[in-house]
Amino acid sequence: MKAAIVVFPGSNRERDAGRAITQASGTAPAYLWHQDTSLPAGLDLIVLPGGFSYGDYLRCGAMAAQSPIMREVKAAAGRGVAVLGICNGFQILAEAGLVPGVLMRNASLRFICRNVHLKVVATNSMFTAGYAPDQVIAVPVAHAEGNYFADDHTLDRLEGEGRVAFRYCDAAGVVTPATSVNGSARNIAGVFNDRRNVLGMMPHPENMTEAMLGGSDGSALFASLAKALP
Amino acid sequence: MSQITPEIIAGHGLTTDEYARVLEIMGREPNLTELGIFSVMWSEHCSYKSSRVHLKTLPTSGPRVICGPGENAGVVDLGDGLAAIFKMESHNHPSFIEPYQGAATGVGGILRDVFTMGARPIAILDPLRFGAPDHPKTRHLVGGVVAGIGGYGNCMGIPTVGGECSFHPAYDGNILVNAMTVGLARTDKIFYSAAAGVGNPVVYVGSKTGRDGIHGATMASAEFDETSEEKRPTVQVGDPFTEKLLLEACLELMASDAIVAIQDMGAAGLTSSSVEMASKGGVGIELMLDHVPQRETGMTAYEMMLSESQERMLMILKPGREAAARAIFEKWGLAFAVIGLVTDTGRLVLHHRGAVVADIPVGPLTDQSPIYHRPWEPTPPQPPIDPATIAEPADLGAALSALLGSPDLCSKRWIIEQYDHLVGGDTVVRPGGDAALLRLPGSPKGLAVATDCTPRYVQADPVAGGAQAVAECWRNLTAVGGLPLAITDCMNFGNPERPRIMGQFVGAIEGMAQACRALDFPVVSGNVSLYNETKGQGILPTPAIGGIALLDDHTRFATIAFKAPGEAILVVGRTAGWLGQSLYLRSATGREDGAPPPVDLAAERRTGDFVRDLIVRGQVRTCHDVADGGLLVALAEMALAGGRGADLTTPPGTRHRAAFWFGEDQARYLVAVPADAAGAILAAAAAAGVVAAALGVTGGDALTMDGRALADLAALRQVHEGWLPAYMAQA
Amino acid sequence: MKARIHVTLKHGVLDPQGKAIAGALASLGFAGIEDVRQGKFLELNLAETDRAKAEAAVRAMCEKLLANTVIENYTIELG
Amino acid sequence: MKARIHVTLKHGVLDPQGKAIAGALASLGFAGIEDVRQGKFLELNLAETDRAKAEAAVRAMCEKLLANTVIENYTIELG
Ligand SMILES: Nc1ncnc2c1ncn2[C@@H]1O[C@H](COP(=O)(O)OP(=O)(O)O)[C@@H](O)[C@H]1O
Numbered sequence A: 001m002k003a004a005i006v007v008f009p010g011s012n013r014e015r016d017a018g019r020a021i022t023q024a025s026g027t028a029p030a031y032l033w034h035q036d037t038s039l040p041a042g043l044d045l046i047v048l049p050g051g052f053s054y055g056d057y058l059r060c061g062a063m064a065a066q067s068p069i070m071r072e073v074k075a076a077a078g079r080g081v082a083v084l085g086i087c088n089g090f091q092i093l094a095e096a097g098l099v100p101g102v103l104m105r106n107a108s109l110r111f112i113c114r115n116v117h118l119k120v121v122a123t124n125s126m127f128t129a130g131y132a133p134d135q136v137i138a139v140p141v142a143h144a145e146g147n148y149f150a151d152d153h154t155l156d157r158l159e160g161e162g163r164v165a166f167r168y169c170d171a172a173g174v175v176t177p178a179t180s181v182n183g184s185a186r187n188i189a190g191v192f193n194d195r196r197n198v199l200g201m202m203p204h205p206e207n208m209t210e211a212m213l214g215g216s217d218g219s220a221l222f223a224s225l226a227k228a229l230p
Numbered sequence B: 001m002s003q004i005t006p007e008i009i010a011g012h013g014l015t016t017d018e019y020a021r022v023l024e025i026m027g028r029e030p031n032l033t034e035l036g037i038f039s040v041m042w043s044e045h046c047s048y049k050s051s052r053v054h055l056k057t058l059p060t061s062g063p064r065v066i067c068g069p070g071e072n073a074g075v076v077d078l079g080d081g082l083a084a085i086f087k088m089e090s091h092n093h094p095s096f097i098e099p100y101q102g103a104a105t106g107v108g109g110i111l112r113d114v115f116t117m118g119a120r121p122i123a124i125l126d127p128l129r130f131g132a133p134d135h136p137k138t139r140h141l142v143g144g145v146v147a148g149i150g151g152y153g154n155c156m157g158i159p160t161v162g163g164e165c166s167f168h169p170a171y172d173g174n175i176l177v178n179a180m181t182v183g184l185a186r187t188d189k190i191f192y193s194a195a196a197g198v199g200n201p202v203v204y205v206g207s208k209t210g211r212d213g214i215h216g217a218t219m220a221s222a223e224f225d226e227t228s229e230e231k232r233p234t235v236q237v238g239d240p241f242t243e244k245l246l247l248e249a250c251l252e253l254m255a256s257d258a259i260v261a262i263q264d265m266g267a268a269g270l271t272s273s274s275v276e277m278a279s280k281g282g283v284g285i286e287l288m289l290d291h292v293p294q295r296e297t298g299m300t301a302y303e304m305m306l307s308e309s310q311e312r313m314l315m316i317l318k319p320g321r322e323a324a325a326r327a328i329f330e331k332w333g334l335a336f337a338v339i340g341l342v343t344d345t346g347r348l349v350l351h352h353r354g355a356v357v358a359d360i361p362v363g364p365l366t367d368q369s370p371i372y373h374r375p376w377e378p379t380p381p382q383p384p385i386d387p388a389t390i391a392e393p394a395d396l397g398a399a400l401s402a403l404l405g406s407p408d409l410c411s412k413r414w415i416i417e418q419y420d421h422l423v424g425g426d427t428v429v430r431p432g433g434d435a436a437l438l439r440l441p442g443s444p445k446g447l448a449v450a451t452d453c454t455p456r457y458v459q460a461d462p463v464a465g466g467a468q469a470v471a472e473c474w475r476n477l478t479a480v481g482g483l484p485l486a487i488t489d490c491m492n493f494g495n496p497e498r499p500r501i502m503g504q505f506v507g508a509i510e511g512m513a514q515a516c517r518a519l520d521f522p523v524v525s526g527n528v529s530l531y532n533e534t535k536g537q538g539i540l541p542t543p544a545i546g547g548i549a550l551l552d553d554h555t556r557f558a559t560i561a562f563k564a565p566g567e568a569i570l571v572v573g574r575t576a577g578w579l580g581q582s583l584y585l586r587s588a589t590g591r592e593d594g595a596p597p598p599v600d601l602a603a604e605r606r607t608g609d610f611v612r613d614l615i616v617r618g619q620v621r622t623c624h625d626v627a628d629g630g631l632l633v634a635l636a637e638m639a640l641a642g643g644r645g646a647d648l649t650t651p652p653g654t655r656h657r658a659a660f661w662f663g664e665d666q667a668r669y670l671v672a673v674p675a676d677a678a679g680a681i682l683a684a685a686a687a688a689g690v691v692a693a694a695l696g697v698t699g700g701d702a703l704t705m706d707g708r709a710l711a712d713l714a715a716l717r718q719v720h721e722g723w724l725p726a727y728m729a730q731a
Numbered sequence C, D: 001m002k003a004r005i006h007v008t009l010k011h012g013v014l015d016p017q018g019k020a021i022a023g024a025l026a027s028l029g030f031a032g033i034e035d036v037r038q039g040k041f042l043e044l045n046l047a048e049t050d051r052a053k054a055e056a057a058v059r060a061m062c063e064k065l066l067a068n069t070v071i072e073n074y075t076i077e078l079g
């Protein structure tokens, strides 16, 4: 798998993502700079990492979404290249219009860093194929603005098209408003674009890939990609 | 007519004697800019004039110490070419005035201290002390401070993995916001601040200079009065985004060999950085202030020299490296300007708008800064408390519940979860236990970090309390399996001009020095914050200690959580039942008195070495040190963390059950081990001269004692987890 | 020329901050607060002196960056 | 009654957001932007119908919660 991670000013989980990719695929990713105007040839996967691009100022992800490299990322997504946006990367994808919806302030208004449970809703993607349908996994979140919002029409469409990837739930897999850690509409933690080659998600699978760090439920996501994109 | 009136001198916090010394050094009357420079350099904050003679008595060297106090941060050898660089600092006064920005810029400042030496920061810790929960300001301060620390550290992408948070009315008017950063560097890539090389360029990088916090450094050294909330515009606003860029740009430049010396601009910004660089290098510095990147128009030399705008650094570059360095900083979108050069005059010379606006000999400015041997009085000892005079509680379980749900002992999850403690992907033991553990990237080793202090002990007996703070930090690091290497400190005290307060400071230093020596735990950096006093009411003396410890194998560690049912619970260390200054005494009787628990440093070391050895050899995976609240509180924390209970037995012959279970005797650990391993461990303890005894067995979903139910875990969890969120939810 | 821009959430879009502020005001004892909405207020200093050109430029800035037109409205005042 | 509140940073206080926005606008090709300051804009619906009482209440809300008067100024419009 030939992967690249885009570094924006203020990205801070690019090395975490790089480690998870290397573990899963045996190949270290390239790091790209937000001002690059072209992508390396033959990329299979582009990752927009977590962090605080532009300090989360104005709106999370808004300024990064306007970076020169995002034009290339959009074009690559259009060609079917896999694009994974984690946390701030999800916010950037949403601001760039690559996935629908917006990420608002957490309902508590506070930053939240803790393990949460996710239900894997859709396993028919190259990101999630390695999970069992409805599998409950534990991964951390670490964000202040992960409160997914879209209008009802959009939410209905996402659900109808099977484009909800993950939902916040409890340890038993029960999805209720109380388990929506940040207030996300319909407990949505991750969504696909219409071609399912772009995934935006708030939780951090890259920080849950080793038992030593408290669990390895995030590994299957990277392993799925490595398998789909040999 | 003289420009410098007695009012101006007093307004700059200089005494008549100090001003006389200024005149002597200058050989003429200083102008206002020069006076401002003397004033900040000679402030308590920059000159350590009240504390210096005593700080000198702390042990600061050891086989692993690469650089002790005196630089931006301390440097300790971790082996394999790696060094830990760390320091703690206070931002107390600014955080009281504006909690969010005060705390945020405190974190920003301590981060710069560490990365200015070439280290990538890997951990932040934040010891916090607030006033009484029912004081009208406390809730707002807690919310703002925690949000500010998270706001800065999270954005920087550095995990905040530990700290403290306690409450006491003595902090009502002076909260303590201390912040510690630990960074990692290569031993052959450490950067120092001594300027060198006549003609070398002096380079300014980072944010532009505005009129931020002018006189912040003198404010941090002045006692609070009721008008200080009026001094509002001196608050600085932090910009963690710019600091993140500054960090990456500095590390990128540091990978080359362009830098001769580098120094962050902290308190007293351009003044202290340029003076310290010149003074350490024994050279002069000449600055062209017109070239300083400025955010506001019409700034005077005085304002530029005293501005405390954040996120700035001063560097001396090798000649000819300016262009390469500029390219890096401009790539990261940061200001870069050559603003002066190193000279051989030994003088700080400032040019502005075509005139020399200051010309001061650097040597005398720093060497002849005032030093005070302030008069001090020892704290009168308090009598020990005989447990027999304290009534046994009707219900031990209710007493436990009251303690676990108290502001000081309740879970700090509400705080911990507002900090990104996972970014970096190296957090092996998360906050919430004794010490956090980080693995070192690309190495089998791990680094444990913790901060500790028990101010009520220091108040009652400064020497014992100072020793206890160091010992407790050493114990917390040991409890995860770390070999403690060195400490940093943040000495938070009241007004040193009061002999009683000065006596607390002197005593605490003496106790700390004893413990550092006995435990081979030298001080490599630190910070002093005096005048934490409002209307004559001083804080509890609070020498916060931050320590680091090394694990050769980061897979051999212990956590506090009970891991399996049926394990034997052992207490290692002697329990006498010490109630003086204990939280139980306060909770049960409202009393805050008596002598604090004695600190037996030899026993501390013997016990800790024994426990660490068990962890390192893989025989113990569950360990918790015993501190505030004694054995039963520690046991409850282990049960809650592991989600399983315990059946406990009071040792036969125990004279006072509450004293046994809640006493705060030092040098103790609780461990849980497979039942069939307990005998051998008890025998090994006896052979090592360490007191150890069985206390019970893990299992169930409650704590039971001597055959009777004590407390349900679910109920305990509710009181333990409930207090802080419920408190913060009130408006 | 100075531009003053108000960016507000569209009707029907959830406003967690506004909601939290309303709750906090109520618990501070302020009664009768029916609704709170929080938006942004931006002030720009522009070198441009031509009103029409400035207006067009600021509108483009809003569309491209300053507002997320999926959920936000904006208004521009020049002066 | 409706209250419109502007909360802006005091003069001379660093505005990291404004600074970053100005940089982003410049790199998007918008020239001649001399300065950007970001503030908050709040709209409140109040049950109160007496103008003087509403004004006093909103002022108290600003002092207590809505503005950080250490570094921010606020203005109130009622209507
Ligand atoms: N302000 C804080 N920030 C981060 N972690 C905190 C804070 N306060 C307490 N903690 C964490 O909560 C746990 C319990 O704290 P404390 O009771 O002070 O521990 P100990 O008694 O072992 O020193 C520790 O892991 C500590 O790091």
Ligand SMILES: [Mg+2]
Pocket (backbone or CB within 6 Å): B433, B434, B435, B476, B624, B625, B626, B627
């Ligand atoms: Mg402990």
